[in-house]
Ligand SMILES: Nc1nc2c(ncn2[C@@H]2O[C@H](COP(=O)(O)OP(=O)(O)O)[C@@H](O)[C@H]2O)c(=O)[nH]1
């Protein structure tokens with residue numbers, strides 16, 4: 001996080017990590033589509049020249065708190081391709097929370113494992129303490145025939161402390177839920193370590209409400225949590 | 235995370251300045267030349283001045299409107315100039331809030347935030363459009379001054395300026411472009427749209443470039459770390475190698491001393507110094523002497539090689555007569571050659587006294603080693619020939635010099651082994667029941683010594699037909715002058731050239 005008291009600005013960095021083609025960009029697209037234009041920037045996708053592989057994506061989401069603090073979320077994706085390890089590290093630096101987007105298909109297990117190890121290695125290399133940075137796992141592409149079952153997801157949940165969310169990012173399912181868990185974990189973690197709530201006079205509830213009020217939550221499990229979502233101006 | 239100072243907590247200093255952490259800035263995202271052209275053409279299209287400034291008040295583009303003559307005329311008066319300067323300063327750097335006469339215009343600004351209208355004391359007007367990007371104010375666009383459509387006559391404030399010729403001012407005012415409110419709104423929307431498009435592509439290009447750079451630096455950092463690791467490893471290996479050499483040196487020395495005594499006492503026995511020996515005793519003692527000498531030679535060459543590898547060899551250069559050196563070397567192998575029934579031929583150059591700067595002892599060892607090898611690997615009835623000749627300048631050598639060739643009709647060396655025979659401990663015949671003895675050090679020593687003289691050694695051979703070793707020596711070793719010099723340890727010569 002970057003906290004600038006003089007300018008009353010807070011910036012949080014959220015990174016979507018995972019194998020190539022697991023649906024990281026699709027997550028950001030879905031968020032972009034559901035966020036009110038006043039509350040987000042453009043979705044910036046940077047591609048490398050030699051092929052279509054995305055280099056990284058960036059989507060900013062922002063609001064101003066009632067106490068006048070400008071809060072900005074920078075959502076990044078990292079390139080999945082092996083050759084971009086250095087870029088992955090650069091993007092991952094100073095992340096406040098990481099979403100690990102896994103491909104739910106059984107055939108993708110090896111790939112998921114490999115990238116999970118890569119995430120751990122990358123975090124170590126840039127000095128991010130895995131116990132200090134919350135990681136949320138999304139099992140994406142649950143619509144595909146070979147996808148793991150709910151029972152298998154439960155198994156995965158038991159294997160570690162990270163929250164696990166199922167998703168069909170292409171249809172926007174589970175994307176908001178993933179973001180919600182991510183932001184909640186990020187906030188709680190920073191609050192614990194830097195007393196963020198008191199520091200900028202913003203509670204977790206207000207923080208999340210400011211963001212998710214700006215999102216179209218139709219059809220998500222968050223709809224009832226943020227009932228004023230129906231496009232009321234700030 | 236970082237509080238106020240970027241990178242203050244939780245991240246190394248090398249990670250503090252990532253472009254992904256920095257706030258976007260207009261200067262980074264816009265190409266000044268092409269952006270200037272675009273703004274100029276917009277100003278021309280709408281006949282209005284357009285100035286783009288970043289958040290620090292720096293001008294990025296400035297298109298002139300149709301107000302130049304009029305404003306210039308007003309500025310000829312001291313009061314006019316003062317008021318104009320104050321107003322422009324407020325427009326460029328003042329707060330983006332309705333203060334000091336500015337008013338919020340109805341509707342939202344096309345890039346977000348509020349549009350400000352700012353009247354000028356001349357009756358003209360300005361509009362200020364904040365440039366908001368991803369929720370941050372990056373700068374502003376100042377339009378004007380233009381004449382509002384409803385402007386009838388010069389205002390009182392202008393008439394009150396001391397020394398202004400009002401009629402002339404009226405005349406010039408008529409030339410300032412008039413803008414209807416509708417037209418202003420359209421213009422603002424158009425400019426904002428163009429700006430947004432340029433910012434989007436500019437930001438993308440900027441981020442890509444910077445991130446590429448950062449990724450490269452990251453890669454470089456990585457490689458440097460790996461490199462350092464390898465260097466440490468290499469250092470350890472060299473150290474181990476040095477220890478091995480010094481150990482070998484010590485051991486060889488410790489072996490030689492008692493061995494010399496064994497040989498010495500045996501010789502005294504053989505010479506009958508302590509009484510006559512019978513025939514059988516004499517034969518035993520001679521065998522002890524012979525095997526002792528073989529062992530002594532072996533130990534000597536191990537000692538030589540270990541000193542070469544430890545970088546401890548010094549060459550004592552002096553003028554040496556090569557012909558004399560070749561002839562005296564021959565005498566040391568003649569008895570063995572005669573015993574095997576080999577023909578030994580010698581070709582020497584016509585010129586008298588072919589002299590080179592060399593270490594007499596080491597060069598002699600080179601020739602003896604080559605001759606001894608030839609004799610050793612040539613079956614009975616074969617031939618060993620040594621040739622000495624002068625040569626002109628050669629590639630890889632400094633100046634002229636001499637060539638010493640030792641040719642035999644021995645077993646020969648297979649092609650794939652011709653490089654390796656110059657390595658320490660290498661044996662062409664690697665079988666446990668080796669026909670030819672030796673530690674495999676002779677040629678490695680030859681190579682080191684020859685190269686220590688700035689020369690080269692090479693071999694041509696045909697299996698079953700024989701081999702020819704050729705040593706090329708410069709008249710004077712490069713860089714040496716006449717004095718002691720180090721032979722660099724062989725392990726360091728090739729990989730660490732720079
Ligand atoms: N069936 C299915 N396909 C998906 C889903 N999410 C993403 N995809 C597809 O997977 C491919 C890769 O997605 P993308 O977001 O570009 O992957 P990234 O490399 O992780 O950014 C695209 O063709 C997406 O349309 C999903 O939930 N279900």
Ligand SMILES: [Mg+2]
Nearest residue numbers: 024025054077
């Ligand atoms: Mg992608």
